[in-house]
Amino acid sequence: MEEIIELTQEPTAQTGELGITILNQWIRENYTEHPLTYIIKTWGCQMNERDSEIMAGVVEECGYTRVDREEEADLIVYNTCLIRENAEMKVFGNLGQLKALKKKNPKMRIALCGCMAQKEHIVEKLKKSYPHVDLVFGTHNIHELPVLLMDSYKVNRRQIHVLEDGVKTYQNLPSRRLYDFKGFVNIMFGCNNFCSYCVVPYTRGREQSRSKDEILAEVQEMADSGYQEITLLGQNVNSYGNDLDSSVVFADLLEEIAAIEGIKRIRFMTSHPKDISHHLIDIMAKYPTICNQLHLPVQAGSNRILKKMNRKYTKESYLEKLNYAKSVIPNLTISTDLIVGFPGETEADFQDTLSMVREAEYDFAFSYLYSPRAGTPAATDPDQVPDDVKHHRFDRLMETVNPIFLRKNEALVGKTLTVLVEGVSKNDSSILNGRTKGSKLIHFPGDPGLIGSIVRVNVKRAQTFILFGEVE
Ligand code: SAH
Ligand code: SF4
Ligand code: F3S
Numbered sequence: 001m002e003e004i005i006e007l008t009q010e011p012t013a014q015t016g017e018l019g020i021t022i023l024n025q026w027i028r029e030n031y032t033e034h035p036l037t038y039i040i041k042t043w044g045c046q047m048n049e050r051d052s053e054i055m056a057g058v059v060e061e062c063g064y065t066r067v068d069r070e071e072e073a074d075l076i077v078y079n080t081c082l083i084r085e086n087a088e089m090k091v092f093g094n095l096g097q098l099k100a101l102k103k104k105n106p107k108m109r110i111a112l113c114g115c116m117a118q119k120e121h122i123v124e125k126l127k128k129s130y131p132h133v134d135l136v137f138g139t140h141n142i143h144e145l146p147v148l149l150m151d152s153y154k155v156n157r158r159q160i161h162v163l164e165d166g167v168k169t170y171q172n173l174p175s176r177r178l179y180d181f182k183g184f185v186n187i188m189f190g191c192n193n194f195c196s197y198c199v200v201p202y203t204r205g206r207e208q209s210r211s212k213d214e215i216l217a218e219v220q221e222m223a224d225s226g227y228q229e230i231t232l233l234g235q236n237v238n239s240y241g242n243d244l245d246s247s248v249v250f251a252d253l254l255e256e257i258a259a260i261e262g263i264k265r266i267r268f269m270t271s272h273p274k275d276i277s278h279h280l281i282d283i284m285a286k287y288p289t290i291c292n293q294l295h296l297p298v299q300a301g302s303n304r305i306l307k308k309m310n311r312k313y314t315k316e317s318y319l320e321k322l323n324y325a326k327s328v329i330p331n332l333t334i335s336t337d338l339i340v341g342f343p344g345e346t347e348a349d350f351q352d353t354l355s356m357v358r359e360a361e362y363d364f365a366f367s368y369l370y371s372p373r374a375g376t377p378a379a380t381d382p383d384q385v386p387d388d389v390k391h392h393r394f395d396r397l398m399e400t401v402n403p404i405f406l407r408k409n410e411a412l413v414g415k416t417l418t419v420l421v422e423g424v425s426k427n428d429s430s431i432l433n434g435r436t437k438g439s440k441l442i443h444f445p446g447d448p449g450l451i452g453s454i455v456r457v458n459v460k461r462a463q464t465f466i467l468f469g470e471v472e
Contacts, residue, residue: 019145024062040055137161141163335362
């Protein structure tokens with residue numbers, strides 16, 4: 001994709017921190033009646049959640065105050081996802097509704113960023129049919145938000161700036177983390193794998209690892225301010241370091257992080273099955289702070305389909321690694337991603353997926369209907385599976401996996417597990433929720449003062465997706 005620039009003036013050099021200072025001053029001089037407010041809505045994966053935390057930190061330093069309702073916001077940022085069609089539809093639906101809000105508050109600014117902004121046809125659609133969207137920027141230049149905003153205020157014209165790829169300079173910007181006891185840490189960006197169904201390599205660019213020192217410093221800072229749990233993020237954490245000069249690999253990084261005092265739980269996602277090594281699994285087994293949880297997306301159980309997906313592993317090699325992990329990590333929780341109805345998938349291929357999930361005995365799975373994505377090879381495959389067949393297979397997949405999840409949860413009844421308390425139940429303020437080290441969601445009665453701490457909970461009852469217990 002060509003770089004799309006539609007600026008009334010060249011983007012100033014004042015990106016990043018400098019941009020923050022200048023916008024902050026400009027706002028103080030020009031918007032004196034009341035403090036400006038903002039809201040950021042996030043779709044998609046943890047990478048987007050983390051980017052939103054950074055943008056929240058940046059706009060707060062610029063002088064904006066967070067609000068919970070779009071009606072009250074002077075700045076609305078939509079951080080978008082393109083992974084499946086329904087993600088895209090939701091964003092366009094929400095955007096349409098903002099038109100009326102903007103009429104009521106003409107100084108309101110609406111920004112769209114994230115993966116949707118990386119696609120030229122979507123930017124064209126925004127230009128043509130969504131004139132109330134003031135700023136469009138991509139996944140490679142979120143640090144330009146202050147500059148684009150200020151230009152938009154000054155000249156009152158739409159600002160669009162999307163880059164095809166870029167060096168991630170924004171990681172050291174301020175951020176406002178969603179929680180003060182658990183948090184995400186990016187270790188790498190982008191993806192080089194080009195699975196034939198997936199849009200991510202086109203929206204996030206090529207793999208780019210952060211330096212080990214930068215990552216360790218961020219984790220240390222989190223440890224110093226009392227964080228209990230960190231989740232390391234990358235589309236394929238197992239290729240961490242491949243693009244760095246040093247010979248560091250993901251397992252080394254993990255070991256160094258495990259040595260940081262204070263962090264009690266370390267998680268990571270996602271591991272690509274083609275690259276996960278026995279060495280990494282051994283490191284997981286060695287350190288008690290590395291959680292007994294492995295998310296290993298299999299996508300399909302048929303070797304023919306895996307090949308068409310460009311996944312570069314077979315059912316057999318996948319199961320070998322999974323079984324090794326199960327054998328060396330006690331009480332390992334395993335989860336996966338599954339796609340049904342990939343182009344060319346026959347009933348026999350689908351049966352292979354069913355036998356795969358039975359054999360793997362997953363604790364949890366994210367299952368998706370295949371969604372054709374413009375620009376990916378699978379989208380133009382003439383062998384698309386009809387919608388009704390996809391849905392029927394999806395329903396049968398649910399009927400197969402759900403009893404497995406229930407059985408795995410029921411096996412925990414009677415056990416006492418450590419739980420990081422994350423919040424209060426939406427429906428009942430006397431009930432807390434949290435996660436076990438194996439990442440199982442558990443509800444139990446307790447005092448909200450426990451949020452952010454690790455407690456021991458005895459499991460009393462199990463459902464398909466949730467455990468119930470009592471603090472010991
Ligand atoms: N990097 C991760 C996956 C990130 S996307 C990995 O490879 O493991 C998360 C999940 O979305 C994928 O694992 C896949 O199951 C699903 N997904 C991606 N593209 C899709 C599409 N076009 N249709 C349906 N599901 C898709
Ligand atoms: Fe998409 Fe494959 Fe990359 Fe995962 S590894 S983000 S599924 S291309
Ligand atoms: Fe969606 Fe982009 Fe993540 S497409 S899943 S937000 S990398």
